[in-house]
Amino acid sequence: MTMIPQKKLTPVSALGEFGLIDRLTSQHKTSNVSSLKGVGDDAAVLHYPHNKILVATDLLVENVHFNLVYSPLKHLGYKSAIVNFSDIYAMNGHPKQITVGLAVSAKYSVEAIDEIYEGIYLACSRYGVDLVGGDTTSSAGGLFISVTVIGEAQDDKIVYRQGASEGDLLFVTGDLGAAYIGLLLLEREKAVYQKDPQMQPDLEGFDYLLERQLKPEARSDIIQLFKEHDILPTAMIDISDGLASEVLHICKNSCLGCQVYEDKIPIDSLTASMAEEFKILPAVAAMNGGEDYELLFTLKPSAYEKIKNLNIATPIGHMTDKKSGVQLVGKSGGVVPIIAQGWDGLKEE
Amino acid sequence: MTMIPQKKLTPVSALGEFGLIDRLTSQHKTSNVSSLKGVGDDAAVLHYPHNKILVATDLLVENVHFNLVYSPLKHLGYKSAIVNFSDIYAMNGHPKQITVGLAVSAKYSVEAIDEIYEGIYLACSRYGVDLVGGDTTSSAGGLFISVTVIGEAQDDKIVYRQGASEGDLLFVTGDLGAAYIGLLLLEREKAVYQKDPQMQPDLEGFDYLLERQLKPEARSDIIQLFKEHDILPTAMIDISDGLASEVLHICKNSCLGCQVYEDKIPIDSLTASMAEEFKILPAVAAMNGGEDYELLFTLKPSAYEKIKNLNIATPIGHMTDKKSGVQLVGKSGGVVPIIAQGWDGLKEE
Numbered sequence: 001m002t003m004i005p006q007k008k009l010t011p012v013s014a015l016g017e018f019g020l021i022d023r024l025t026s027q028h029k030t031s032n033v034s035s036l037k038g039v040g041d042d043a044a045v046l047h048y049p050h051n052k053i054l055v056a057t058d059l060l061v062e063n064v065h066f067n068l069v070y071s072p073l074k075h076l077g078y079k080s081a082i083v084n085f086s087d088i089y090a091m092n093g094h095p096k097q098i099t100v101g102l103a104v105s106a107k108y109s110v111e112a113i114d115e116i117y118e119g120i121y122l123a124c125s126r127y128g129v130d131l132v133g134g135d136t137t138s139s140a141g142g143l144f145i146s147v148t149v150i151g152e153a154q155d156d157k158i159v160y161r162q163g164a165s166e167g168d169l170l171f172v173t174g175d176l177g178a179a180y181i182g183l184l185l186l187e188r189e190k191a192v193y194q195k196d197p198q199m200q201p202d203l204e205g206f207d208y209l210l211e212r213q214l215k216p217e218a219r220s221d222i223i224q225l226f227k228e229h230d231i232l233p234t235a236m237i238d239i240s241d242g243l244a245s246e247v248l249h250i251c252k253n254s255c256l257g258c259q260v261y262e263d264k265i266p267i268d269s270l271t272a273s274m275a276e277e278f279k280i281l282p283a284v285a286a287m288n289g290g291e292d293y294e295l296l297f298t299l300k301p302s303a304y305e306k307i308k309n310l311n312i313a314t315p316i317g318h319m320t321d322k323k324s325g326v327q328l329v330g331k332s333g334g335v336v337p338i339i340a341q342g343w344d345g346l347k348e349e
Numbered sequence: 350m351t352m353i354p355q356k357k358l359t360p361v362s363a364l365g366e367f368g369l370i371d372r373l374t375s376q377h378k379t380s381n382v383s384s385l386k387g388v389g390d391d392a393a394v395l396h397y398p399h400n401k402i403l404v405a406t407d408l409l410v411e412n413v414h415f416n417l418v419y420s421p422l423k424h425l426g427y428k429s430a431i432v433n434f435s436d437i438y439a440m441n442g443h444p445k446q447i448t449v450g451l452a453v454s455a456k457y458s459v460e461a462i463d464e465i466y467e468g469i470y471l472a473c474s475r476y477g478v479d480l481v482g483g484d485t486t487s488s489a490g491g492l493f494i495s496v497t498v499i500g501e502a503q504d505d506k507i508v509y510r511q512g513a514s515e516g517d518l519l520f521v522t523g524d525l526g527a528a529y530i531g532l533l534l535l536e537r538e539k540a541v542y543q544k545d546p547q548m549q550p551d552l553e554g555f556d557y558l559l560e561r562q563l564k565p566e567a568r569s570d571i572i573q574l575f576k577e578h579d580i581l582p583t584a585m586i587d588i589s590d591g592l593a594s595e596v597l598h599i600c601k602n603s604c605l606g607c608q609v610y611e612d613k614i615p616i617d618s619l620t621a622s623m624a625e626e627f628k629i630l631p632a633v634a635a636m637n638g639g640e641d642y643e644l645l646f647t648l649k650p651s652a653y654e655k656i657k658n659l660n661i662a663t664p665i666g667h668m669t670d671k672k673s674g675v676q677l678v679g680k681s682g683g684v685v686p687i688i689a690q691g692w693d694g695l696k697e698e
Contacts, residue, residue: 018594018689036401040602041509042439042586043405043500049398052385056392057448057482057497063489064452090391099406101450101495103413133406140412141490146450148406148497151392160390237391245367253389340367 010110012138020110020136024117030130032096034152037132044132046097051152056087062142069193070186073112075214076145077119083240084149085127086218086293090238091160092226093153097132098124101146103139116145127220157232159297162253164235164319168298170258171313173222175266176243177282180289181274182206182213208270216293222312231306233297242290245340248326250298257324260317260338263331287328287338359459361487369459369485373466379479381445383501386481393481395446400501405436411491418542419535422461424563425494426468432589433498434476435567435642439587440509441575442502446481447473450495452488465494476569506581508646511602513584513668517647519607520662522571524615525592526631529638530623531555531562557619565642571661580655582646591639594689597675599647606673609666609687612680636677636687
């Protein structure tokens with residue numbers, strides 16, 4: 001559990017807006033051929049003569065999406081980029097550029113902002129993405145990070161939420177629920193710490209859960225494997241709001257129903273045991289937790305052979321007609337309708 | 350002077366995130382051929398096979414860039430789009446799509462958010478831009494609007510800040526300083542109102558100043574005229590931070606100096622008289638005020654004949670070599686160096 005790291009404490013006001021932008025961006029060179037001009041003018045200049053362009057925007061807001069008591073700033077920068085990359089992979093595309101809108105309290109040190117950007121640049125470098133523009137300003141109410149990602153995909157390879165057909169199989173990559181259980185763990189230790197600052201947080205052995213919450217990855221590897229093995233999902237979405245919410249999106253957009261089998265949902269053993277400690281059914285953490293940034297997709301049954309031996313995704317159900325509804329088939333065979341109860345940043349708490 | 354309009358007060362929590370997004374976007378149809386798919390999937394899909402793509406991001410943050418005591422929400426939405434369009438015009442391009450990141454307190458009514466979006470859509474419709482995506486979430490610390498604009502320009506028509514040469518003439522469109530004087534006026538009336546809420550604000554006759562501050566326009570007309578009359582500036586920037594700051598950007602990026610003549614700077618008579626009432630030199634309002642969203646550009650002297658009779662821009666100076674510095678020539682002939690003292694959102698107040 002760390003507080004905001006402030007080693008040297010150069011006030012932002014010592015640099016001003018343009019000095020700060022220079023400091024944050026002067027070291028960064030663009031590397032993609034589609035990035036013709038990055039930071040340094042009124043707009044970045046890009047070129048996509050052959051492929052379609054994908055664009056998505058996601059916000060991270062202090063005390064809504066993260067808490068600075070336990071979110072290291074570098075991780076936060078990393079995550080703010082990753083959650084946007086994930087949206088492009090969910091279209092079967094490749095992220096290529098981002099712009100970053102950052103609003104920080106004028107009381108932040110330059111070094112603190114450096115750490116956020118270090119995380120953003122680390123994510124960019126790992127995923128082959130260029131930072132090409134943005135806006136940095138002060139905030140009277142906490143830290144806001146807004147990232148817009150631009151990516152590309154071949155016209156005939158773009159996968160929407162709407163392409164599934166009745167009988168298609170439903171798959172999910174990785175495992176679910178860990179990010180949410182990681183959040184509960186951090187909240188628990190925060191409460192302990194706030195009650196008694198002498199208490200040391202007990203986070204030993206929970207690395208996997210903490211990383212899934214604080215420093216998630218986006219599934220570029222899956223998109224690469226789809227390409228190598230000539231697999232084209234019929235519909236796809238990334239899991240940001242929880243499995244329930246994403247299944248409902250695919251069903252709604254494809255005008256279908258779905259059956260998801262509770263016992264097929266992939267859940268890591270540490271997630272399951274900690275969920276029980278929090279008195280939460282592991283399946284509920286998977287269905288409603290969110291922030292896993294795994295990919296949920298549908299495939300024609302004829303494509304099953306192609307994916308079976310790759311070990312990259314778990315079949316968890318199949319698409320039905322719309323009238324049959326969107327259902328979770330419980331371990332005992334009972335059936336309940338799936339309702340979105342995902343984390344919703346707009347509900348009053 | 351209006352408070353946040355809240356007619357019916359439907360809490361945002363009654364709709365949730367997806368319900369709100371549906372409400373805000375379901376009526377909006379995209380109209381540009383480059384917008385293949387708008388809101389409704391993980392990413393929007395665009396297509397720009399022939400032209401270069403321009404991308405810019407600007408943030409508006411409550412109590413930094415606007416004050417809800419005197420900023421009607423619809424105007425605020427309008428302005429958040431306009432300031433972004435202006436960045437694309439400043440490259441001699443045409444804005445075509447935006448994504449909107451909006452963080453609002455959960456206490457906001459749905460109708461209040463509707464008003465912000467009404468303003469955004471009005472700007473989009475006037476300027477021929479499609480809203481294609483975004484993110485709406487709650488904020489624990491005030492209202493935050495992040496807009497990313499995507500536009501296009503022919504490769505050989507893009508104008509950067511860096512293209513000016515020694516001897517080029519410097520022009521500015523419209524008039525300067527009015528947005529800043531409008532802000533001072535609103536701040537004065539806010540102070541009066543806060544001291545005594547019975548006092549009615551005295552804003553009669555100041556429409557021009559108030560509109561320049563609260564509901565600015567971007568100079569699409571100038572870009573159109575450039576095209577019609579085959580005028581291609583050598584360098585260009587929009588005036589968001591004040592003339593001083595923008596002149597310095599062109600000089601720095603073009604590795605040049607500049608002489609700006611104080612008596613040539615176009616200032617509206619109402620701006621000038623109110624500036625005097627605020628005991629500010631009108632030229633200072635123009636140089637350091639900002640938010641005028643006019644275009645500052647340089648032209649080869651040989652192009653002067655083309656622009657002279659169009660009456661779209663005022664020549665205010667000329668580019669010199671770098672060693673000669675960036676200078677303001679006063680009305681009496683005295684010369685002072687131009688230093689950026691523009692409004693800087695990152696300086697502590």
